Structures are given as structure tokens and as C-alpha cells.
Amino acid sequence: MSKTVELVSLASIVPPLNHEVSGGFKAMVDGKEVRVRAVLERTVVIEHQEGGERSVVRKDNCMVKPSAVAFVPGNPNNGVGPRQWRRLPGKPPAPATGK
Numbered sequence: 001m002s003k004t005v006e007l008v009s010l011a012s013i014v015p016p017l018n019h020e021v022s023g024g025f026k027a028m029v030d031g032k033e034v035r036v037r038a039v040l041e042r043t044v045v046i047e048h049q050e051g052g053e054r055s056v057v058r059k060d061n062c063m064v065k066p067s068a069v070a071f072v073p074g075n076p077n078n079g080v081g082p083r084q085w086r087r088l089p090g091k092p093p094a095p096a097t098g099k
Helices: 081-086
Strands: 019-021 025-029 032-039 043-048 054-058 071-073
Touching: 025 043
Parallel strands: none
Antiparallel strands: 019 071, 025 032, 032 043, 043 054
């Protein structure tokens, strides 16, 4: 007897308070199994099993088993948690002034 697993869109997963979704779990994209490498705000970096190529897909298209999704602590003061250093290039934040 085969065991069926209910898959949901990664976009529907809500992390616990002060946490964010981490990479490192399996998912289904377009009917193929992939490995989630990184989860960004609206997209996911995936690694295909054939050839190990990486690509970016929308969270809506990434179907996951909810119990397989991993979370890491985030820092609500910085907005994006442990990956704060991955901000887009540009001017660094202005230093706070004590006026």
C-alpha cells in the first residue's frame, strides 16, 4: 500500500514568530523532485536532481510536505534574519545620528 502525502505551496507556510524558512529540504516543482537550497521573500532557489543545476522559482510553484520545512531563528529588527548580509548592492545604511 502506498502512503500519500499532502503537499502544499511553500507560499502558504507561515514560520513561527521570529523565525524564517530555511533551505535544505525536498520539494516538488512541475512534477519533479528538487532540493530547496534557499528561500527568499517571494522565490526559492532549487537544485534539480538531474545534473545538479540550480534555478529560481516562485514560492507558489514549489510544493512541499509541511513537516519537512525547516525554520531558523530570524532577527525581526533587521527584516530578513540571518541572511541580512545578502541585501542588494547599493549604499550602506546611513549611520544613526544622536540629535
